[in-house]
Amino acid sequence: MARAELTTVETVHDERSWLFTVADDYGNEEEVILLPCEESVEAWVNTCPHEFQRFDRGMGAAMRDGQVICPKHGSMFDTCSGDCDNGEAAGTTLVDVGLAVDDGTVYLDDEDYVFRHEGGIDDTDDGPSSTSHLSF
Template identity: 40%
Template structure:
């Protein structure tokens, strides 16, 4: 799995009360000098973050900003070509990029909020 290292030490992505258990939300962040769409996923006390970019064709996963598709098992589905991603590690389990993974973003959870990792 590729990981993106973020230089900005204090960028707030979301407050934990904005992330219900099982939620997938989209937020924007400046990463390596570029404005990027970021996906946050909460599973209990675990928060994961990825770039909102499908490894198949480099397009956003959402069909509209912050609007995502899911299959019956709760896997994230790319709105463009149907690549299907499990949300534990962001791995594509079906579709045109099977075996590839979403690009993870390093985060810190502290003081009731999610921040880009320093």
């Protein structure tokens, strides 16, 4: 699958997280978050492996001291390694997604996924779903 341009390292560091949606070979969609890691970024499936809670629900992921925080139990995962050593998720690791970074631009570079769109699974720019022809 072709590399897809996502955003910039600078944007991820400024916003603290960046959410996008991918699909696998069967069309199943998955949310992925980009998180700052030292001078670069890492990509993780947007789900706590303990109880499958989304880290970023469309408003950014909660972060503290280089760790992303599970909104349900407060377990914290290292943004660089994906490892958790505390709380109810201790001993688990986030599922990684392949990236490439060229000259500050971040690309999805994972043969298992194709880029769908920025934002969460339910975030699309398809316009209003109403079929009403009323105008005000």
